[in-house]
Amino acid sequence: MEKKYGVYICTGCDIGKSLDIEKLAGVAAKSKVPICKNHPILCSPEGVELIKQDIAGEGVNTVIIAACSPRVMYDVFDFGPVLVERVNLREGVVWSHEANKAGGEGEEAAIDPEFQMLAEDYVRMGIVKAQKGELPEPYKPEEEINKKILVIGGGVTGMSAALDAASVGYEVTLVEKEKELGGFAAKLYKQAAKTYPYTDIETPDIQSKISAVSSHAKIDVRTETEVARIAGAPGLYHVSFKPAGTETEWDVPPKVVAEEEAKAGEGAKPSEGGEAAQAEAGGRVYKDILAIDENAERYGAVVLATGWKPYDATKLDSLGFGKYPNVITNVMMEELASKESLVRPSDGKPAKSVAFIQCAGQRDEKHLPYCSATCCITSLKQARYVREQGDDAKAFIFYKDMRTPGQYENFYKSMQQDPGVFLTKGDVVSITEDAKKNLTVEVDNTLIGEKITVNVDMVVLATGMVPTTQNEAILNLAYRQGPSLIDLELFNGFADSNFICFPYETRRTGVYAAGCVRQPMNIPMCEDDAAGAALKAIQCIESAYRGVSVHPRSGDMSYPDFFFARCTQCKRCTEECPFGALDDDERGTPKPNPTRCRRCGTCMGACPERIIGFKNYNIDMIGSMVKSFEVPEEDGIYRVIAFVCENDAYPAMDMAAMKGLKLPAAIRVIPVRCLGSMNMVWIKDAMSRGIDGIILLGCKYGDDYQCHFAKGSELANRRMDNVGETLKSLALESERVKLVQVAIDEYDKIPQIFNEFMEQMEAIGPSPMKGF
């Protein structure tokens, strides 16, 4: 398709009054853009109409809008299948820079040439970007997108997710390892009330949920079943099931660690061909992840709701579990309470006085460093079981802090009212047993003001939740990066993430975690969580169906193209993709899975051969933008390029502009999808043409990362080591390139970051590469 360009300059919002618009239009003319118009309010119906007329009448199909930030008015400047490029004159130039040089006495203030140049350069860069970009088309795989949802885990969360998804018309398969549905919720004697006023206990409502799931026409329940492997990608999953606890030929191979692979050598490499492809690990022969199971079932997305396991109470040395028969866990207490009368294990004597020990391992670095969110409510509820035996029954609760999330504060309050329930903060020092198997609990640092001892019939340890993802892969993904979710150690093994704005999302597109496998939570929270994950699964399926990205670049039609002819099989893209979107084959050639892809471009940044790119975002495009503007050779005039992450740093810059914070005019900002997509060649290109410095603004990385693509800014930082080499080869100082982490709310720091960098450049002096 031949491009016909049109440049449209908005002169509203201070743009017309600060800049020489005629000169700006001259830039477009010099770039041989046939149509260049301006309008006082381009976003008004008249302004939009002006563009639409040119599209219809003049055949303009590539529109460059020089107006406000691309973060605003994107819906107004949407003309359907027309490539639209935005030049940010408002926030990027006029609101964030001083327009005039301070004039002398009596002189009329003139437009600062550097200010005008900045705007002109941005127009040049916008035109180049439009020249190098193509209109993306949605990804349409050969295989049809499947819309079925697989829910793993038949507890309260899994069943809720299945019901939620099925109730809006999606076919669901619910897989449960155990014989019966219901999970832990079905093992409860009573549950804390789920409705206002949240003060009582009630018979669990799980049975009605089980029957609703079992009788739903769109839900296929499979108990005593496990997932052997999930191959493929969102919309295109091929899932192999197996009876729980068995081994099958389709069990997914464990992750191959790089060194092992090297050790194994050529001979052990999987041989060619789907069916025959095999891998070896731990003495067992596995089918390679790319092998195709003909009997596998097709799914669109997965909800992971496998919940938790109780912490092993025998690890709590001082609390006597396993040593004294009358020391039990809160899970065992539910079982005891379900019987006719509440009697203790040792001698069947009624458990009339019971001590509950909160945080039995939780919030303890040696055991579970986190709060399990439910144990305080559970103990309060179980104190009620004790008290139901009569007015002479006593329940003691020793806690670190009472934590009853949400409306359960009401339940706490109501249980406090019971005169036979005794609560105190304290550290349990020891539990001892007498000849009659009665127990004495010794508690120090109590609110009573001293160390106390209490004699009781039974002790209940409020043990915490261990996520099922702690030690097991469960998902058994046939992914080159391994069968389980990654980096879960950041979340103590929970299938959680730092996508604070996007809960349920895991590091595997198409897999959405909910309930206690994601975070410790109580039953109502699990039900809410299930709805969220079900909606996410549906969003994923529908996005895959339309051929667009699901999140966080929701609706993005572009996806990475690989020019395989030049691939050197270095596997860097496969390894660095934060989402495991690529599965290299036996030769190491990456196999893209576009529906797994989140379009961050980390692969593009990683590729040393520069063979990966998007239609509207590629190496050549950014490289050309870097080369599109003039680098003045006069002494004292500097040029710096800022590669700015679109997700947090760029909005922070827009905010700074809206607040009227001023930036140096020497800096040219190029937005990037993620710092992970930064290819080192751009830095080399820029430096070799005399750019004085390069600053990268990206999200915070590390344990509390804020990167929307989890690893992008961290990878960029790691690649900075190589930048030093590049600069050395050009005989340049390594200080000329710097990476700075910016959070979205740190807009106030932007001027300081840029000013300090400019001062640093001035200290080093102009680049010696100018004029080469």
Next chain:
Amino acid sequence: MAGYSVDPDVKFVKEIQKLGGESLKKCFQCATCSVICPLSSDEKPFPRKEMIWAQWGLKDKLVKNSDIWACHQCGDCSTYCPRGARPGDVVAAARAYAIREYAFPRFMGNLVGEGKYLPVILAIPLAIILLVLAALGNLKIPAGEIVYSKFLPIKFVDSIFLPFAGLAIISLGLGVRKFWNEMSPSRYRHLVGRNFFKSLLETIGEIVGHVRFKKCGTNVGRFTAHLAVFYGFVGLFATTTMVVFYEYILHRETPLPLYDPAKILGNISAIILFIGISLVIRNRLANPDQSSSYFDWSLILMIFGVVTSGILTELLRLANIANLAYPMYVVHLMFVFYIIGYLPYSKLAHMVYRTVALAYKRQVETIGM
């Protein structure tokens, strides 16, 4: 195994709740009360610890604790409590419990402390007075000028009241001794004894000025009301002392003329007491949040009764309405008996327990244990 062995007494918890501390279980031990309390000390703050002792039914800790008497029920803690646990009311209930706990004989504490026994409690003095009147043959309204001493000679009044006052003092003494022994740890008891008189005098000095009461924020009105009641009683006590002097030393006849210093003091004191107790009633009614138990109301109404009946007795005499004046005198004597005879068991006993507890605290602070 070291440590204080805890065995909660649920009955005690319920008792405290019944005595006006019904909200005590709401406390979640944040200690806002101890921080906000203007009377609490940094070394031994209250009433946070009292709250958990009450919740856990730790009677032995709560009742013998001197800090419950340091509380003047300002209400700051109850106002600021985030859970509505009303610590002020709970501590007041603990005091009520303590008075009953130390009462000698015990059954008297229960008789005075529970509403259902009020008729019995009032019938006792009434019966005694009527019996004495019957014995004197005076069970009719006398004719002529109203002279109460002819109706019931002061000697007889005193012969009724003095033994009972003596019993009250003995009973109170026994109660206070028990309290003292429980309050002070045995190994320090000898230390507490030293210079105790000095601490007691200082404490009384404080009480005379209502120094602690003045620190209260939320319930400032109570300061004025209590001060008036206090000085009303002080005045009336002085009046009684003067009348005893007139009667037995000077052998002057009653009624005294209105210009007599004792009469003037008595009348002014009665008015002050009347104003004071009226303010107390008004404050209580205006603050429905604050718990007002039978224990509180019984004393308030008896004081109101004693002062109103006293004023009416005088006014009816002056108005020469014999048919009402003599019965009113009997009623007045009944109320007076309640105030004096039941002092160790009614809320009025606080004046002794509090004084002793505050003196003890002062002593402990001086010695620095």
